Amino acid sequence: MAARLMALNWGFSLQLWLVLDGAALTLAFAVIDLLLAIAFFQMSRRRWFPAPLFFLHAILVVYHLYTALIGPGAYWAQVFLNRVFELEILYIAACAVYRIMLMRNRQPHQS
Numbered sequence: 001m002a003a004r005l006m007a008l009n010w011g012f013s014l015q016l017w018l019v020l021d022g023a024a025l026t027l028a029f030a031v032i033d034l035l036l037a038i039a040f041f042q043m044s045r046r047r048w049f050p051a052p053l054f055f056l057h058a059i060l061v062v063y064h065l066y067t068a069l070i071g072p073g074a075y076w077a078q079v080f081l082n083r084v085f086e087l088e089i090l091y092i093a094a095c096a097v098y099r100i101m102l103m104r105n106r107q108p109h110q111s
Contacts, residue, residue: 002040005040009032010085026071029081037057041054053088
């Protein structure tokens with residue numbers, strides 16, 4: 001589910017990036033990250049896996065508001081957000097590999 005949410009996030013953010021500019025774009029990203037933080041918070045009530053994603057997106061909401069009001073140059077904001085997105089994808093992939101390993105270990109071994 002988290003991977004699907006991140007794919008939707010990427011697609012929707014790309015569309016916003018093409019249409020909006022400046023503070024409107026930054027505030028739109030803040031709204032998207034707020035919605036993702038809420039979704040990951042709801043998911044983290046049942047499992048631990050989404051909890052770091054919730055905290056990350058909650059921090060990103062504050063970061064977007066900071067960049068809209070005070071913020072660094074657009075270049076550094078984009079560099080930071082790209083690295084955060086890459087780390088998020090790496091985390092989701094690592095959790096998927098961990099889950100696959102658990103599922104393989106639960107299956108009875110066939111001779």
